Amino acid sequence: MVHGGEEALMRQYAIGDEIGRGRFGTVRRCISNATGEALALKTTPKAPLRDPLDLALAEQEPKLHLLASSPPCSPHLVALHAAFDDADAVHLVVDLCAGGDxxxxxxxxxxxxxxxxxxxxxxxxxxxxxxxxxxxxxxxxxxxxxxxxxxxxxxxxxxxxxxxxxxxxxxxxxxxxxxxxxxxxxxxxxxxxxxxxxxxxxxxxxxxxxxxxxxxxxxxxxxxxxxxxxxxxxxxxxxxxxxxxxxxxxxxxxxxxxxxxxxxxxxxxxxxxxxxxxxxxxxx
Missing domain, CATH: 1.10.510.10 (Transferase(Phosphotransferase) domain 1)
Incomplete structure (x- = not known):
């Protein structure tokens, strides 16, 4: 599920505008180069994660999100499509939910x-x-x-x-x-x-x-x-x-x-x- 770092991400997805911002990272629109599907990209930089617990949670997020949302997936869970992890950040490609929160x-x-x-x-x-x-x-x-x-x-x-x-x-x-x-x-x-x-x-x-x-x-x-x-x-x-x-x-x-x-x-x-x-x- 983890496909390398930011270079691999950029090869597979076209990254668009920021659509959200959280405590530790950002969410941007992205498009799959292979399928044309509109998705969302959640990026969590590792540098601000000074607390070891926060860093551990960020690094284990892809595994737990995949475990929860892998097929057959509940229609009421945002599914994880791909994950990219490098020295600087964790990048997760997830369902685009454009209807707000x-x-x-x-x-x-x-x-x-x-x-x-x-x-x-x-x-x-x-x-x-x-x-x-x-x-x-x-x-x-x-x-x-x-x-x-x-x-x-x-x-x-x-x-x-x-x-x-x-x-x-x-x-x-x-x-x-x-x-x-x-x-x-x-x-x-x-x-x-x-x-x-x-x-x-x-x-x-x-x-x-x-x-x-x-x-x-x-x-x-x-x-x-x-x-x-x-x-x-x-x-x-x-x-x-x-x-x-x-x-x-x-x-x-x-x-x-x-x-x-x-x-x-x-x-x-x-x-x-x-x-x-x-x-x-x-x-x-």
Missing amino acids: LFTLLSARGGRLPEREAAGLAAQLASALAACHRRGVAHRDVKPDNLLFDAATGALKLADFGSAEWFGDGRRMSGLVGTPYYVAPEVVAGREYGEKVDVWSAGVVLYVMLSGTVPFYGATVPEIFEAVLRGNLRFPPRAFAGVSPEAKDLMRRMLCKDVSRRLSAEQVLRHPWIASCGSDAVAG
Whole structure:
């Protein structure tokens, strides 16, 4: 899958304009010289990665992304087409999702979505996570910015495996990885953890879609982490006016501090609210 460095990349793909920028790298359009297919190129320079953990994650990203998205691939995962690695950077060629991301959609729609639409997106996210987890890959950075839309089909796709980790064979994970508002309490607490950290993050995404606000708020990162550790889940009447008891029940089961009682991604897909409102949105 890794095809050499930047010279090999330039032989195989025509590189276009920048279409996105993240914490460590850039995303540009590219065209396959062999097929003419429009794709996206994610480039992560190694020089800014001073933390050994960040560098290790960048270098293992191609392997874990390929493991999660290789055929038969979930239609709700951004697929990895090729990877190039050299002394200066890691370059990943992935699906081009030109329909924007969930963060942008929420911003354009006043911060929240109708319940049925939110259920459909939650079902697609749970389907993506279940596919990852079946292959022993935890995403560890589920948030609206990493949920992209396919412009042709409208399907939601989980992107950016830069924080992913393998948990196969019962291996436990560790390390403070993720985005403060979305990270699970066991991660903040510094304990070893499993793949259900992704379900917690997906629960926060669902809460945001239905209310336009985060469930655990703080003005600073330490305050956010304190709120996450308390895990005091509430549904303010003004923010949740009209949201069904079934939707609130699912969020309680996803945002459950007791990991043994927290739902798995597969169980989220079988929850009555998803089955009644969102199951039609899951492709494949």
